[in-house]
Amino acid sequence: MYCSPSQAAHTPKVKRGRRKWSPTEDMVLISAWLNTSKDAVIGNEQKGNAFWSRIADYYAASPNLKGVERRETDHIKQRWAKINDGVCKFVGSYEAALKQQSSGQNDNDVMKLAHQIFTNDYDAKFSLEHAWRELRHDQKWCSAPSTKATGQPKRRKTQKFAHCGSSQPLSHGVEEAMPRPIGVKAAKAKAKKTVSKPRSVEEEGKALTVFQSMWEIKKQDNEMNAKLVQNKMLDSLLSKTEPLTEIEEALKNKLINDFLS
The missing domain is CATH 1.20.5 (Single alpha-helices involved in coiled-coils or other helix-helix interfaces)
Known part of the structure; x- marks a missing residue:
């Protein structure tokens, strides 16, 4: 059927649906962020736009995404913000699950409990376990003290982990300050001092x-x-x-x- 130019001009455009991110794309994005933020030469000297442009180029050049449509830089930045926020929250849920682990429970039991705690705290299911497993051992996401080494309350909200995994590298090459665990000798000396302290x-x-x-x-x-x-x-x-x-x-x-x- 023939359409006049005026009719064609008023034809509504079909809105494209939002593309979902696959676990493979997430893993490539995580790798891009880690490699770019830890670049020993220019990692700490990059401005925001240059930083995310490099991540987008790294992401697009990955052989694991061959045949996958290219993502815009803004979309990549938004996805990273979601990954970072979700992983930081789940770090707190996993720490809480570790504190409640009994002698008869294994790693799978702890993981199930962590998912349950996350769902109870944030009224949503955690769908980024693949990202958490990739980032959990990185310094920015494991800066919270080990559960078994502290006597803190069982559950902490995400404020405890709000600093982890910032979207850009730290300026001037200064890493985030991490508390050093007290040594065995220091712990014994502190305990001895406490016991031997004279009472009033x-x-x-x-x-x-x-x-x-x-x-x-x-x-x-x-x-x-x-x-x-x-x-x-x-x-x-x-x-x-x-x-x-x-x-x-x-x-x-x-x-x-x-x-x-």
Whole structure:
């Protein structure tokens, strides 16, 4: 059917659907970001636009994406922001799952619990496990202290990990400050210092009061137990039908006198 120029001008354009990112594309993007941000020569001297242009070029040149339509730089930047945010949140969920791990649970059990915690915290399923497995051992995503080495509360929100995996390299080559774990010798010295620290007169008095109170309670328990034993012995002697021996008669009389006194 023939369409006039005026009709063609008013023909609505078909809107293209949003292309979903495949795990392969995500892995290439992660590799591009890591390699570009850690470039020993220019990694810390790049401005925002140049930084993301290099990542886009690295991404487009990957042989793993042969035949895949090229992504725009803005789309790549937006996808990285989503990956970074999701991985940082899941780092917190995984740490919380590790704290709740029991002796009979394996890695798969911990991972299931981490997904459950993520879903409960953010009301959404975590779909970037492949990205988390690729980034979890990188310095920017493992800067949170190990769960088993700290006594912090079981669950932390993402504020704890808000600094991890920033979208651009740090300026002037300065890496993020990471707390060094205390050494064995330092830990022992600290514990020894804490134990050997002299207590004040008030603290000594409180400790003595607590000890005396515990001693009185223990003393009363012992007296009560002794009375119960004596009562049982007296009941046994009184209920005996056969004539009592001299020793039993003397013991019975003593128990009766103690009971009446």
